[in-house]
Amino acid sequence: MSWSLWWALLGACLLISFTPGAGAVNTMTNALNVGFRRSIWGILGQQAALLIQLLIVAAGLGLVIARSPTAFDVIRYCGAAYLGYLGVRLILSPGQDGDLDVTDRSDESGVSMFVRGLWVNLLNPKAIVFLLAFIPGFVAADRDLPTQYGVIGLTIVAVDVTVMWLFFALLGRMFARVTSSPRSRRRLDVLFGLLFIGVGVMLALM
Template sequence: MQFSLWLALVGAGALISFTPGAGAINTMSNALNSGFRRSIWGILGQQAALVVHITIVALGVGLLVANSPVAFNIIRYAGAAYLVYLGVRQFLAKPSLDAESAQALRDEPRWSMFRRGLWVNLLNPKAIVFFLAFLPQFIRLDRPVLPQYLIAAATVIVIDVLVMWLFFAGTARSFQRFTRDARGQRVLNRIFGVLFVGVGILLATIH
């Protein structure tokens, strides 16, 4: 991949990562509930989903999904339902002021956070369609394709990890003062619950 083309990919990848979405909401929620450092496990789950999406596009399966209304809608509505489920659960979550409950929340298993991050990004067919339109612009067919896709995948993933962890998870730190009392926790739970539900509804309704 040419250096100038790679720089363009870096710029586009950064712009995409900074665009708020379900992944950003999930990252901030994890950072608030489990702490800045442990939020990385949810982010890694989201990156695993990106690997799957990029692989699907590279293999040409993404084109089949994009052109199959049935397959697209099944994935779309499943993803929307999952986001709404996360939102309702967050909205109804009770404040945890006692030390034992708060510690249990912060000690959520790493695999649980990873798995939630994976499904949040995986059940988004629009990501497949987006990568289908986005990645080929940086791939030159007159050169070996596999190395180019590997470079593109590594670039997009590294950028997304940095943005999710250093920006969105880091931003969540400024909200931690609201978690010190029941009212603050309830407000944050409802805000993030509404955000999850809102993104889920957008996923289901926007074509």
């Protein structure tokens, strides 16, 4: 891959990563609840999903999913239902001892956040369809395909980790700092819950 093509890839990846979606909401929620540093676990789960989706596209299975309305709809509705579940769970999370305080999730394990991040991104068939349309423009059929896909995968992951952690996670942490009261934190839980549900509805209706 030439440097000019790589710079184009980098610019496209930045635009994609800065576009708000389920991954951004998940990252901000984690940063709000467990802190900036530990939110990286959810981000790594999201990157694992991106790499799996890239492998699916590289193997040609993405084209099967894109051309099969049934397969696409199954993944789409499962993803929408999962996002809706996350949103409802966040909205209905009870306060400690029944008061207005939000449930303490600061001790959530890294594995739990990783798995949630994995499913948030993996159950999004739009990502596979997008990669099918996006990747061919950066792949030359007459050159080494594994190397090209490796460069593309590393670039996508590096950019997404940077944007998610140094922008969306910091944004979520900023919310935590300006909402010191239990009532304010509770309102943020409801807000992020509604955002999860909104993204799920968009996924279901797309």
